[in-house]
Amino acid sequence: MTLALVLEQLLNGVQFGLMLFLMSAGLTLVFGVMGLINLAHGSLYMIGAFLCAAVAGATGNFWLGLLAGIAAAAAAGALIEVVVIRRLYDRDHLDQVLATFALILILSEGVRMIFGPFPLYLNVPDLFRGTVRLGIVDYSLYRLALIGFGLAVALGLWLLIAKTRLGIRIRAGESDREMIAALGVNIRALYTVVFALGAALAGLAGALVGAIQSVQVGMGEPVLILAFVVIVIGGIGSIKGAMVGALLVGVIDTMGRFLLPRAFALFLDTSQAMGVGAALASMLIYLLMALILIFRPKGLFPAHG
Amino acid sequence: MDSARREWLLNSALALALFVVPLWAWIAGEPFIITLATRVAILAIAAVGLNIALGLGGMVSFGHALYLGIGGYVAGIAAHHAFNGTPVLGLPGTNQMLPVWAIAMLVSGGVAAVVGALSLRTSGIFFIMITLAFAQMGFFFALSWPAYGGEDGLPIFMRNQFPGMNTNRPWDLFLIAYAVLMAALLVFALLRAARFGAALMAIRQNPDRAAAVGISPFGIRLTAFILSGMITGLAGAMMADLTRFVSPAMMAWTMSGELIVIIILGGVGRLFGPVAGAAILVGFEVFFGGVTEHWKLWLGLVLLAVVLFARGGLIGLIAGRARHG
Numbered sequence: 001m002t003l004a005l006v007l008e009q010l011l012n013g014v015q016f017g018l019m020l021f022l023m024s025a026g027l028t029l030v031f032g033v034m035g036l037i038n039l040a041h042g043s044l045y046m047i048g049a050f051l052c053a054a055v056a057g058a059t060g061n062f063w064l065g066l067l068a069g070i071a072a073a074a075a076a077g078a079l080i081e082v083v084v085i086r087r088l089y090d091r092d093h094l095d096q097v098l099a100t101f102a103l104i105l106i107l108s109e110g111v112r113m114i115f116g117p118f119p120l121y122l123n124v125p126d127l128f129r130g131t132v133r134l135g136i137v138d139y140s141l142y143r144l145a146l147i148g149f150g151l152a153v154a155l156g157l158w159l160l161i162a163k164t165r166l167g168i169r170i171r172a173g174e175s176d177r178e179m180i181a182a183l184g185v186n187i188r189a190l191y192t193v194v195f196a197l198g199a200a201l202a203g204l205a206g207a208l209v210g211a212i213q214s215v216q217v218g219m220g221e222p223v224l225i226l227a228f229v230v231i232v233i234g235g236i237g238s239i240k241g242a243m244v245g246a247l248l249v250g251v252i253d254t255m256g257r258f259l260l261p262r263a264f265a266l267f268l269d270t271s272q273a274m275g276v277g278a279a280l281a282s283m284l285i286y287l288l289m290a291l292i293l294i295f296r297p298k299g300l301f302p303a304h305g
Numbered sequence: 306m307d308s309a310r311r312e313w314l315l316n317s318a319l320a321l322a323l324f325v326v327p328l329w330a331w332i333a334g335e336p337f338i339i340t341l342a343t344r345v346a347i348l349a350i351a352a353v354g355l356n357i358a359l360g361l362g363g364m365v366s367f368g369h370a371l372y373l374g375i376g377g378y379v380a381g382i383a384a385h386h387a388f389n390g391t392p393v394l395g396l397p398g399t400n401q402m403l404p405v406w407a408i409a410m411l412v413s414g415g416v417a418a419v420v421g422a423l424s425l426r427t428s429g430i431f432f433i434m435i436t437l438a439f440a441q442m443g444f445f446f447a448l449s450w451p452a453y454g455g456e457d458g459l460p461i462f463m464r465n466q467f468p469g470m471n472t473n474r475p476w477d478l479f480l481i482a483y484a485v486l487m488a489a490l491l492v493f494a495l496l497r498a499a500r501f502g503a504a505l506m507a508i509r510q511n512p513d514r515a516a517a518v519g520i521s522p523f524g525i526r527l528t529a530f531i532l533s534g535m536i537t538g539l540a541g542a543m544m545a546d547l548t549r550f551v552s553p554a555m556m557a558w559t560m561s562g563e564l565i566v567i568i569i570l571g572g573v574g575r576l577f578g579p580v581a582g583a584a585i586l587v588g589f590e591v592f593f594g595g596v597t598e599h600w601k602l603w604l605g606l607v608l609l610a611v612v613l614f615a616r617g618g619l620i621g622l623i624a625g626r627a628r629h630g
C-alpha cells in the first residue's frame with residue numbers, strides 16, 4: 001500500500017463527498033424552508049443524468065447535455081412542486097414519505113417508458129479526458145474537475161444564500177414563514193423557486209456523475225439514501241452541515257472500503273479479511289449516522305439551534 | 306348501519322375471501338392462485354407487525370424490512386445447515402418450521418430491542434431516518450457477507466417442514482400462513498383492546514399528557530416496537546419458505562416502503578388494514594403486471610391519490626373514518 005494510493009482514494013472521497021453535497025443541499029433546503037421530506041429527490045438526479053446523456057449523445061456536446069440535464073431537472077422539480085408537493089406542506093411526515101415514494105414509482109417508470117430499459121452511456125467531455133500529475137499521484141482529470149466544480153457550486157450557493165435578496169427570503173422562510181408572508185413575500189412562488197433550485201442541483205449532480213457511472217433507472221435511490229444520511233448528520237436545514245456531512249460521508253465511506261479490508265488482513269487470512277472488511281466498510285456511514293443521532297439527536301449543526 | 310358494524314362486516318368478508326378464493330383454486334387445480342393468496346397472507350402478517358408500531362404507536366419505522374430479512378435469513382441459514390449437516394453456533398441446523406419461527410422471532414425481537422431503544426431517543430423525521438439507517442446496515446451487511454451467499458442470496462433447497470402437513474403442497478402451506486395470519490390479527494386485536502393498547506394510543510396522541518397521568522412513554526413504545534419487529538420477523542421466515550430463497554433484497558429500503566404502502570392502502574391502525582392492503586398490492590402487481598410492464602406507474606398514481614385524497618385507505622373509504630385519530 002503506497003502513499004500515492006492513499007492520496008488517490010482520499011481525493012476520490014472528497015470528489016464523492018462534493019457530489020453528495022450537490023444532492024444534499026437541495027434536500028436540506030427543501031426540508032429547512034418547507035419542512036418537507038422529499039424521497040423523489042433521487043428521481044430528479046436520475047432525470048438530470050438521463051437528459052444529459054440523451055442530449056450529449058444526440059449532439060455530441062457534453063456541455064449542451066449538462067445544460068439540458070439541469071434545465072430538465074429544474075422544470076420537473078417546479079412541475080411536481082406545483083402539482084403534488086404543494087399539497088403536502090401541512091401534512092405529517094408519513095404522508096410526505098408516502099406521496100414522494102409514489103412519485104419515485106411514477107418518475108422511474110416514466111423514465112423507463114421514455115428512454116427504454118437499457119442503461120445509457122455518457123462520455124467524459126474531451127476537455128477533461130485523461131489524467132493529471134498531482135505531486136506523487138496520477139489523478140483522473142475529470143474527477144479533479146468534479147472537485148473544482150463542486151467547490152465552485154458550493155461557493156455560488158453560499159453567495160446566493162448569504163448575499164442576495166432571494167437568499168435573504170430563503171433564510172427568512174426557514175425561521176418564520178408566517179412572518180415573511182405577512183411582510184408581502186409571495187411564499188408560494190418562493191417555495192416553487194426553492195424546490196426548483198434544489199432540483200437543478202440534483203440534476204447537475206446526476207449529469208456530472210453520469211459520465212463516470214452508467215445512467216440507468218434506479219440510479220438515484222442509493223444516492224438519495226446517502227444524501228439523507230448527510231443531512232441528518234449535518235443537521236437538517238443547514239447548508240454548512242450538509243457540506244461537512246457530505247465530506248465526512250464521502251471520505252469515510254471511500255477510505256473505509258479501501259482501508260478496512262487491509263487492516264483486517266493484518267490478523268486474518270486474506271479472503272476472510274476481505275469479507276469482514278467489506279461488510280464493515282459498507283455499514284460504516286450508517287453506524288456513524290446512528291452514533292451522531294444518539295449523541296446529538298439534531299445533527300452536528302442544528303439549523304434551528 | 307354504523308361504521309363499526311360496517312368495518313366488522315368488511316373484515317369478515319376479507320377473511321372469508323382470503324380463504325374461499327384459494328379453496329376454489331385448490332378444487333379447480335390452480336396452484337398459482339393458491340401461492341398468490343399465500344403471499345398476500347404472509348405480506349399481511351408482516352404488515353400487521355408494522356401496524357402495531359405505526360398504526361397504534363404512531364412510530365413511522367422506515368426500516369421494518371430489516372426484521373423481514375432477519376426472519377428470512379434465520380430460515381435460510383437453518384435450512385442451509387440442515388441440508389449440509391453442519392452445525393451453526395454449536396447447534397444443528399433444522400428443517401422444522403416451529404423452531405425456525407421461534408428463533409426468527411427471538412432474533413428479530415432482540416434486534417428490534419436494540420434498534421428501538423436507540424431510535425426512540427429521537428422523534429419525527431429523525432426517527433424515520435435512524436430506523437432507515439439501521440435497516441441499511443443490515444442490508445449492506447447481508448450484501449457483503451460472503452458466508453451465506455452475499456449479493457447472490459441463499460437458496461433453500463428443501464422447504465421447512467410442519468408437523469402433520471406437507472409444506473411442498475401449496476394448499477397446505479396456504480393453510481399454515483392463513484392460520485398464522487389469523488393468530489397475528491388476534492394478537493393485534495387483543496393488544497388494541499387491552500390497557501397496553503390504550504396507553505400506546507394515548508402516547509401517540511399526546512406523549513406529555515400520557516406521561517402526566519403516569520404512563521411511561523419510552524417503555525410502552527419500546528415494548529410495542531419489539532412486538533412489532535417479532536411479528537414482521539416471523540413473516541420473514543415464512544416468506545423465505547414460500548419463495549425458497551433469501552436475498553439482501555428482503556432488507557432493501559424499498560421493501561420497508563412497500564410495507565408502509567400496504568398499511569396505507571388498507572387503512573392505518575385498522576385491524577384488517579394490512580390484509581386489504583396486501584391484497585390490493587399483490588392484486589395490482591398480478592392484474593396490471595399482466596396488462597402492462599409499467600404497472601408501477603399506475604401503482605404510484607393510485608398511491609398518490611390515496612395519500613392526497615383518501616387518507617383512511619380502503620377500509621376508511623368503505624367503513625368511514627376511524628372513531629379517533
